[in-house]
Amino acid sequence: MNRRDPWPWRGDNPLDRARRIARTYREALMIAAPDTCVDLDAQCRDLGQTWVVPKPLTFGPDDLLSAEEVAEMCDVQPSTIRQWRRRGLATQDTPDGLRYRVADVLDYHAGRRRRRAQAAVKPDMTKDS
Structure with missing residues (x-):
């Protein structure tokens, strides 16, 4: 059986998908626990993973x-x-x-x-x- 991929952004590669999912979780965490989110953002930046934290253009x-x-x-x-x-x-x-x-x-x-x-x-x- 050939199932259609439900992912709405067809041009996304696996890394794009992972980043979208991580950012979605981050946005939810920012609403639920802003202080925890800020702390985790700092940890991610310290580890060189700046992509996690949105930056305005x-x-x-x-x-x-x-x-x-x-x-x-x-x-x-x-x-x-x-x-x-x-x-x-x-x-x-x-x-x-x-x-x-x-x-x-x-x-x-x-x-x-x-x-x-x-x-x-x-x-x-x-x-x-």
């Missing part, structure tokens, strides 16, 4: 960021941003080096999710099972 859509700044914004390694650049993420050459426009990064990231969602709906039938 402090950049405007036309701001230009370095690969390191984009990596921090997206909770990935700077090498991932360079990989995205090789795969088509737009850059702008500035006197300070290559920069990434925030709107381009958000569009690229959304496009990746859309492509993954389409691949989930239309699996490649040429691959062996």
